[in-house]
Amino acid sequence: MSTRESIILLAEKLVKEKGFNAFSFHDIAATIGIKTASIHYHFPTKADLGVAVLEQQKTRLYQMQESVQDKGVLAKLEAFFSIYNNLPRENMVCMVGSLATDFNAIDPKVQENLSEFADLVLQWLTDILQEGKRENIFHFTTPTKVKAVQIASSMVGVVQLQRLVNEDDNFFKKVKDNIIKELKAK
């Protein structure tokens, strides 16, 4: 893996763990064994690094969409949830939520890329829900986009709340399972 890729991956981890404005080039440099000046060679500014992280997120999303395109709607829904599945265990929140709370404190370039990534995720979930309705697997009556926003919001929020409560209560899994149950209910 190239140094550039290592930096992006570690930056992603740190954003999800601590937030964009709480990690520093020094955190990254110390972990991967280089100096902060070397990071600036790959990413002139921290905003450039933020943009690169979001572009990588988009690429990963496209790959995930492609990998399940021939599968059933329930497999696609599970792929959507896989964005969030491992976060609580790793003491992380999702990229969108982490950057959204810092929105007014990040560079406009990062803001723009974040909005685009969030739109992609929302549109993907909307498409999945629509397909489920068409196939008579899901039976909600709410407008599909609204339902998608509601479900995505639940995921964004529950990984954050999970951090604050006793981890014996696996609210993340309970909420996720309940969402699937409600989607299937007639």
Added chain:
Amino acid sequence: MSTRESIILLAEKLVKEKGFNAFSFHDIAATIGIKTASIHYHFPTKADLGVAVLEQQKTRLYQMQESVQDKGVLAKLEAFFSIYNNLPRENMVCMVGSLATDFNAIDPKVQENLSEFADLVLQWLTDILQEGKRENIFHFTTPTKVKAVQIASSMVGVVQLQRLVNEDDNFFKKVKDNIIKELKAK
């Protein structure tokens, strides 16, 4: 209003707008017309200020609970939603979500107070939902606490997503209205 109260109120606003680690004592000092050293007289450390903000949030929550204790369950539910109602318009996210994403970058004292405040909010919503079931106004079958976490998560998340999408689409209101509709549905 005392200087101390002014500092707490402004800190609350800044946390919801930019995040705890993105505002500085200088931001507060400049706005209310004092020097940063004066803030340290009231709050020795930034963590102390964070704790004070959360204690004020708890006090406000208790007052809200008391103000609706003799009203109907739908009025209580609306009081719960009032925590979030004005946030999108003011370009803010909620206190719990803002601090949860920064959880690993804030002082343990602030972490602890945040967890307590989140527990209070969740327990309040759980009580409201339970009362609604008892009075046959709500008809969900999911365990009440899980339903409360799911709804609270939706609110935490939707005020964050609302920041990222076209504000012409008032997803916050649509999601909130849909949650109420689903609670009442048989």
Added chain:
DNA sequence: GTCTATATATAGATAGAC
């Protein structure tokens, strides 16, 4: 209770050698 002045630390960023 607020001020001036300052200490101390750390951040992002740049210049130029290798």
Added chain:
DNA sequence: GTCTATCTATATATAGAC
């Protein structure tokens, strides 16, 4: 592509005068 060295800005925090 990474380094050393340095710049500049800003953060939290403290000491002591008023």
